[in-house]
Amino acid sequence: xxxxxxxxxxxxxxxxxxxxxxxxxxxxxxxxxxxxxxxxxxxxxxxxxxxxxxxxxxxxxxxxxxxxxxxxxxxxxxxxxxxxxxxxxxxxxxxxxxxxxxxxxxxxxxxxxxxxxxxxxxxxxxxxxxxxxxxxxxx
Amino acid sequence: xxxxxxxxxxxxxxxxxxxxxxxxxxxxxxxxxxxxxxxxxxxxxxxxxxxxxxxxxxxxxxxxxxxxxxxxxxxxxxxxxxxxxxxxxxxxxxxxxxxxxxxxxxxxxxxxxxxxxxxxxxxxxxxxxxxxxxxxxxxxxxxxxxxxxxxxxxxxxxxxxxxxxxxxxxxxxxxxxxxxxxxxxxxxxxxxxxxxxxxxxxxxxxxxxxxxxxxxxxxxxxxxxxxxxxxxxxxxxxxxxxxxxxxxxxxxxxxxxxxxxxxxxxxxxxxxxxxxxxxxxxxxxxx
Numbered sequence: 001x002x003x004x005x006x007x008x009x010x011x012x013x014x015x016x017x018x019x020x021x022x023x024x025x026x027x028x029x030x031x032x033x034x035x036x037x038x039x040x041x042x043x044x045x046x047x048x049x050x051x052x053x054x055x056x057x058x059x060x061x062x063x064x065x066x067x068x069x070x071x072x073x074x075x076x077x078x079x080x081x082x083x084x085x086x087x088x089x090x091x092x093x094x095x096x097x098x099x100x101x102x103x104x105x106x107x108x109x110x111x112x113x114x115x116x117x118x119x120x121x122x123x124x125x126x127x128x129x130x131x132x133x134x135x136x137x138x139x
Numbered sequence: 140x141x142x143x144x145x146x147x148x149x150x151x152x153x154x155x156x157x158x159x160x161x162x163x164x165x166x167x168x169x170x171x172x173x174x175x176x177x178x179x180x181x182x183x184x185x186x187x188x189x190x191x192x193x194x195x196x197x198x199x200x201x202x203x204x205x206x207x208x209x210x211x212x213x214x215x216x217x218x219x220x221x222x223x224x225x226x227x228x229x230x231x232x233x234x235x236x237x238x239x240x241x242x243x244x245x246x247x248x249x250x251x252x253x254x255x256x257x258x259x260x261x262x263x264x265x266x267x268x269x270x271x272x273x274x275x276x277x278x279x280x281x282x283x284x285x286x287x288x289x290x291x292x293x294x295x296x297x298x299x300x301x302x303x304x305x306x307x308x309x310x311x312x313x314x315x316x317x318x319x320x321x322x323x324x325x326x327x328x329x330x331x332x333x334x335x336x337x338x339x340x341x342x343x344x345x346x347x348x349x350x351x352x353x354x355x356x357x358x359x360x361x362x363x364x365x366x367x368x369x370x371x372x373x374x375x376x377x378x379x380x381x382x383x384x385x386x387x388x389x390x391x392x393x394x395x396x397x398x399x400x401x402x403x404x405x406x407x408x409x410x411x412x413x414x415x416x417x418x419x420x421x422x423x424x425x426x
Contacts, residue, residue: 050335050343053358057351070418080416087422088365088394088413095297095390096358097306134306 007061007127009036009120012051014044016074017109018066024113032117033124036064043067044105045078049089052103056093062102062127066119069107079107101126102133142241142278143190146213149239149275150185153211159237163201164213165194173249176201188213190277193254195246197221197371199327203230211237215246219270220369220404221327227407228367230330240273242280261372261385264292271405291393293386309354315380316353322360322374322384328367335359361387366395366411369404398422 013019019040025032041047044067055063065086073079086105094100104123108116150162166177166187174194178201179185190213198212199221214222219240225231245262248255264287269280289295297305320336323329336344336356343359345352360374361384368388375385395401399412 049362050359053355053362054343057355077416080418081413083420083422084399084413084416087398088391089362091394092358092362092365092387092391094302095294095305095387096309096354097302099302134303 005128005132007035007124007132008059009062009064009123009127010055010060011036011038011064011066011120012041012044012047013038013108014046014067014074014079015040015042017068017072018044018106018116020110021066021108021112021116024111025116026113028113030113030117032120035124035127036120043073043075043078044082045073045075047082049085052086052089053093056098056102056133059133061130061133062104062123064104064106064119064123066106066108066116069109072109098133099130101130143188145275145277146190146239146241147185147188149277150179150188150211151182153237154179154182154185158209159211160208161205162188162211162213162239163198164188164239165190165196165198172251172253190241192244192247193249195249195259195372195376197325197327197373199225200325200373202236202327203330206231206235209235209237211239213239213241214270214273215241215243215371216265216267216270217243217369217371218327219272220267221371223272223404223407224328224367224369224411227404227409227411233407238270238273238275240270240276242270242276242278243268259372260293261370261375264290265370266290272407290396291389294390294393297386297390310350312382313353313357314350316348316357316382317380318348318353318356319379321377321379325373325377326364327369327371327373328364329360335363357382357384357387360384361391364388365391366399366401366413367403368392 013022022038044065047065052063067079067082070079090100090103093103106119153159153162162179164177165174167189168175176196176198177187197218199218202212222238226233245258245265247257248259266284268284344355372385378384395412401412
């Protein structure tokens, strides 16, 4: 029997907002798909584009970077840098043949448990409709 | 007077007056077709300098090695942008470099026995025929710079293909990469003392020569030049397996120009886009 395809998402969540937001989803018993593997980072500005490319190279179907809303960064300006960095990386990945839809940057605050759940659900849905990623047979 | 005579005269003058320790320029290579770098320390050596359409090397790569001395360098327009980029990144002092700018007719491919008549692809899209910074200019600048439209025809062509086609295109190129890192060695912007690819812990790029690792290397190499690449094409020129590396660099160049209205190295003061930000900018559409 064929095993149903389930996308694997790597989520880099900033410790101050989005990770707390995911935690909020948990305490509020808001369900979200278990496809996301969460990596906690001190700030979304900590996420080097290298991490994202590495995830894709290692076989991730999607990568999510989530941080505080612009203006709310715990380190004042970390997420402004995040925004510029990934605004460049996204079209670049697309240029290399990794669909735009596979990489997302979202702003999720500590109180937005429901929003976190919605982000993960819609991302998972989108990846399901895209199907598995075709990469080099031998990584 | 021919541009080359002016370069030689200036080099002789600089060396005789000991204003600089060394003049970096081009000489005819031993195959009698191409060019190679010449480091002239004595006024007697200046007669060996040449400048023609085979002088494609970006000599600014050598400037950081001679950081503590005063040197002169022959710089084409793209090379002059590299100098601005390096000064901006605090890798060079303007006072220690004497720039002999040359008006560039565009470079040609160098074959086995004679230079080809065709301009290199990159030079066909060139928008800068006069150096952006120089102390002395050899040659007559053109009345106006060409404005190709669209400015990135090669990138636009690639963007027109489907994602699957692009993926296939790049994977067949990256598969051939032997990871010699010649692209890094030739690039004026790749000067980190420890490159991410040489690190063993964390091992960002595995030491296997495998498609995935090659892809990782080529992606990040290009990304590290986002907003910094000055379009000289040295990486592509030295690639032993002819991967179109400049297509990657130019894609990022195009995005940077569209999003942040910035081209690297046009001056030495403007901060490159990835070290700064504007609070009010709206980039969410691209995220």
